[in-house]
Amino acid sequence: MREFSVAYSVAVNTIHFNHDRLDAAIVDLDGTMVDTLGDFHAALNGMLADLWLPAVSRELVERSVGKGSEHLIRCVLADVGGPASAYEPAWAAYQAHYDRINGDHSDVYAGVPEGLAALAAHGLKLACLTNKPGAFARDLLAMKGLANRFSLVFGGDAFERKKPDPLPLLKTCEALGTSPQRTLVIGDSSNDAQAARAAGCPVVLVTYGYNHGEPVTAVDADGFVDRLDALRWA
Ligand SMILES: O=C(O)COP(=O)(O)O
Numbered sequence: 001m002r003e004f005s006v007a008y009s010v011a012v013n014t015i016h017f018n019h020d021r022l023d024a025a026i027v028d029l030d031g032t033m034v035d036t037l038g039d040f041h042a043a044l045n046g047m048l049a050d051l052w053l054p055a056v057s058r059e060l061v062e063r064s065v066g067k068g069s070e071h072l073i074r075c076v077l078a079d080v081g082g083p084a085s086a087y088e089p090a091w092a093a094y095q096a097h098y099d100r101i102n103g104d105h106s107d108v109y110a111g112v113p114e115g116l117a118a119l120a121a122h123g124l125k126l127a128c129l130t131n132k133p134g135a136f137a138r139d140l141l142a143m144k145g146l147a148n149r150f151s152l153v154f155g156g157d158a159f160e161r162k163k164p165d166p167l168p169l170l171k172t173c174e175a176l177g178t179s180p181q182r183t184l185v186i187g188d189s190s191n192d193a194q195a196a197r198a199a200g201c202p203v204v205l206v207t208y209g210y211n212h213g214e215p216v217t218a219v220d221a222d223g224f225v226d227r228l229d230a231l232r233w234a
């Protein structure tokens with residue numbers, strides 16, 4: 001098996017892959033394919049209103065997204081000074097609000113349909129792996145016309161642990177029937193990159209998503225793209 005290699009051209013911000021060395025891609029959802037910040041913000045503020053707690057800013061939500069719903073709800077409750085006992089009712093309220101508004105305040109990022117089409121055209125199997133609950137992820141992908149691109153969709157509730165743990169990536173590679181070394185991870189945050197490094201997958205990050213308020217280009221990854229269709233094959 002040949003080594004995976006990436007030639008990263010800063011000038012055109014384009015990453016060149018030799019596709020002979022890749023069999024599949026595992027693509028993150030929130031912040032990578034769909035800008036879902038508006039959905040998170042609306043569902044969380046609906047939840048807080050139900051609990052008679054004050055609303056939070058989009059910025060707080062942006063900094064807290066990426067490690068799954070439980071983490072997000074805990075961050076938001078901590079920010080508004082909610083008691084620990086609020087977690088259970090908050091979780092139930094959040095699920096109900098999110099289910100009602102899923103996709104209403106979200107948009108597919110420019111270049112995503114084209115980028116996915118190019119990956120598929122090069123014969124790569126595609127899986128979506130997100131920390132978002134699987135049911136919300138599947139509904140959102142269908143609503144945004146992206147579902148048919150993926151042979152597999154796994155949410156944050158599919159496995160015992162979430163990204164940045166490598167387990168979900170290893171399990172997804174297993175389900176795809178590919179080796180991690182030949183499976184490209186595409187994400188928007190350090191969660192995706194850390195999981196990929198630990199699993200042994202090559203990883204590219206998009207520069208427009210959510211990375212806990214930190215500059216994403218400081219994250220250890222094989223390359224960065226401003227659009228998903230900026231991935232090119234040598
Ligand atoms: O639900 C989240 O925390 C974000 O999920 P992601 O893995 O699609 O970025």
Ligand SMILES: [Mg+2]
Nearest residue numbers: 028030031188
């Ligand atoms: Mg993400």
